[in-house]
Amino acid sequence: MRRELLAELRRDLAAKRTAVVATRLDSGESAILHPDGGDASGAGGPGDAELLARAREAALRDQSCTVDTAAGPVFLRVFNPPVRLVVVGAVHVAQALAPMARLAGYDVLVVDPRRSFAAEERFRGIALSREWPDEALARLGPDRRTAIVTMTHDPKIDDPALVAALRSEAFYVGALGSRKTQAARKDRLREQGFGDADLTRIDGPVGLAIGSVSPGEIAVSILSQLVARLRLSRDAAPAGR
Amino acid sequence: MSDDLYHDALVALARAATGAGRLEAASASATRDNPLCGDRVTFDVRVESGRVAALAHRVRGCVVCQAAAAFLASAAPGRGRSELAAARGQVAAMLEDGAAPPPGAWEGLRIFEPVGTVRSRHGCVLLPFDTLDDALRGAEE
Numbered sequence: 001m002r003r004e005l006l007a008e009l010r011r012d013l014a015a016k017r018t019a020v021v022a023t024r025l026d027s028g029e030s031a032i033l034h035p036d037g038g039d040a041s042g043a044g045g046p047g048d049a050e051l052l053a054r055a056r057e058a059a060l061r062d063q064s065c066t067v068d069t070a071a072g073p074v075f076l077r078v079f080n081p082p083v084r085l086v087v088v089g090a091v092h093v094a095q096a097l098a099p100m101a102r103l104a105g106y107d108v109l110v111v112d113p114r115r116s117f118a119a120e121e122r123f124r125g126i127a128l129s130r131e132w133p134d135e136a137l138a139r140l141g142p143d144r145r146t147a148i149v150t151m152t153h154d155p156k157i158d159d160p161a162l163v164a165a166l167r168s169e170a171f172y173v174g175a176l177g178s179r180k181t182q183a184a185r186k187d188r189l190r191e192q193g194f195g196d197a198d199l200t201r202i203d204g205p206v207g208l209a210i211g212s213v214s215p216g217e218i219a220v221s222i223l224s225q226l227v228a229r230l231r232l233s234r235d236a237a238p239a240g241r
Numbered sequence: 242m243s244d245d246l247y248h249d250a251l252v253a254l255a256r257a258a259t260g261a262g263r264l265e266a267a268s269a270s271a272t273r274d275n276p277l278c279g280d281r282v283t284f285d286v287r288v289e290s291g292r293v294a295a296l297a298h299r300v301r302g303c304v305v306c307q308a309a310a311a312f313l314a315s316a317a318p319g320r321g322r323s324e325l326a327a328a329r330g331q332v333a334a335m336l337e338d339g340a341a342p343p344p345g346a347w348e349g350l351r352i353f354e355p356v357g358t359v360r361s362r363h364g365c366v367l368l369p370f371d372t373l374d375d376a377l378r379g380a381e382e
Contacts, residue, residue, distance in 0.1 A: 113279030113301070132279070132301050156303055157279055 008032050009079065016081035016107075018145075020055035025066070025073045033076075035059050036143070060144070062230075082107045083145050083230060088133040088161040089152035090117035093176065096219035097149070098126045104223060106147075111136045113157065133161035137168070147172035147226050149206060153181075159188060166198045172229040174206035174222060203229070205241040212241075246355050246362065247304055254352060255307035260314020264297035269379030273372040275364050280306045282372040284313075288380040293317045293325075296376075298369065305356055305365035312349060313369050322377040329370040336363045 005021070009032060012019035020033040035056035054067045055076050064077045083106045087094045090112035101108045102125075111129045112118040118130050129136045133150070142148060148165040149172075150158040158175065162185070165173045175185060182204040189199060207221030208228070221241065228237040264285035274281040280302030287295040296317060298310045317325060332350050334340035335357060342351040353366045 113274065113281060115274065115276035115279075130274075132281070154278070 002030065005030055005032060013079060013081070018059045018081060019079045020059055021077040021079070022051060022055065023075045023077070024071065025075055080145065083147065084109070084140070084142070085147045085149070085226065086111060086133075086137065086140065086142070086161075088112070088148065088150040088158060089176070090114070090119075090122060090128070091151050091153075092215040093151055093218050093222070095122060096216040097222055098123060100219050100223050101226075102126070104227070109136070109140070111161075112152065114152075133157060134164045137161065137164040142168035142170045144169045144171055146170045147174070147229070149174040149176070149222060149226075151176035151206075153177060155185065155188065159185070162189060162202065163192060163194075166194055166201060172226050173202050174225065175202050175204035176206050176218075177204060179205060203240055207241050209239045209241045246359060248355060250352050251308045251355075252304055254311050255304045257311055258307065259311040260296060260298050261300070261311070262297045263299070264295055267297075269376050269382075271372050271375030271379055273368055273375060275302075275368055277361075278303070278365070280365060280368055282306065282310055282369050284310075284369070284373045284376040286373070286376045286380055288377065291321050293320055293377070296373070298372075300369070302368070303362075303365055305353070305362055306368055309353065309366045310369040312352070313373055316347070316349065317373060322374065322381070325370070325377065326374060329367065329374065332370065333363075333367060336366060 009019055009021065017034065018036045020035060021030055022033050023030045033052055033055040035052055051069060051074060058065050058076045058078050059080055062078060062080055066073050066075045085101045085106045085108045087098055087110045090110050094110055098108045098110050109127045109129060110123055111131060111133045113130055113132045115130055118128050120128065142165065148161065148170050150161045152158050162175060175182065186199050203225060207218060208225045210221050212218045212221040225240060264287060266287060267285035268288045270283060270285045272281065272283040283299045285297045286293055296314060298314060300307045300310045328347050331343040331347060332353060335342050335350065335354060339357060342348060342354060356362050356366055
């Protein structure tokens with residue numbers, strides 16, 4: 001890889017921007033594509049619109065691959081930024097979920113405007129925000145590689161987070177709470193104009209049905225469901241709680 | 242007065258959101274939050290001759306907190322810091338000790354009487370009072 005290409009890739013990784021290195025297998029010529037950006041940078045290399053579309057697919061699957069083009073075979077090497085997890089509610093389950101998700105390789109942010117919950121000593125080494133969740137999400141700009149889980153049990157805090165989540169492309173939207181709580185929550189969200197198609201995006205009660213009881217076990221069930229939503233089609237994912 | 246915490250008059254007061262927004266050319270601003278429930282109140286005030294000439298507030302919080310901020314937006318203009326501090330004392334006594342709501346200009350505070358029975362929610366009423374006092378103190382400095 002040429003030095004300037006490597007420098008560009010490092011800038012993309014630092015900026016947490018998806019980059020796909022496209023290399024023509026016949027000539028070895030390489031260029032960096034940015035399938036999420038408006039720009040079709042990489043033009044001049046093997047970067048035409050079709051290739052950009054293939055790069056976007058590869059980035060979505062999070063899988064490098066070789067594709068056939070009119071100009072010959074091209075290897076697409078995907079460099080995705082880490083998946084982001086925004087946990088709304090600095091509660092017990094969050095104390096388990098945040099470090100687990102970090103170990104799984106995800107960028108974790110715990111958001112809770114209640115300072116007594118969002119205390120450093122409860123979340124050593126985890127990024128914490130005391131913003132209201134809709135403010136934090138507006139700043140972060142959730143994308144297709146963002147997961148959002150609400151767990152405060154306070155509609156005043158959870159609902160604005162879910163509204164922001166449903167208006168984004170977040171791949172996983174989970175809401176802690178009983179079946180009864182979920183029904184009331186969905187009624188409130190319907191009043192705000194969301195339809196069934198939106199509401200089915202919410203996994204709630206959150207997590208896979210693995211019989212979890214303790215906060216740590218519930219965190220495992222949530223993290224497993226997050227992975228399933230990221231890696232499997234909706235039909236193939238195991239049953240929720 | 243209804244015993245229901247979220248009685249109609251209180252909800253209506255919160256929905257009216259009197260004074261919600263920002264104040265251009267404010268003398269001072271202050272923000273406070275409640276670490277237990279996350280409610281957050283910001284007051285901008287313009288003070289002239291020791292009295293509130295204009296104010297505006299931004300509330301992220303429950304209906305009770307929104308209603309208290311809206312109440313102050315109507316009641317505070319024309320009053321000085323000490324008068325507002327006295328009203329704060331009266332509303333605290335009403336909530337905590339079941340004292341009779343203050344007569345006269347502050348009679349409207351009756352709307353918060355049902356909150357008295359729920360100790361954990363007293364702060365929702367008092368937070369806007371304390372934030373406004375912070376702003377007025379800032380304007381004195």
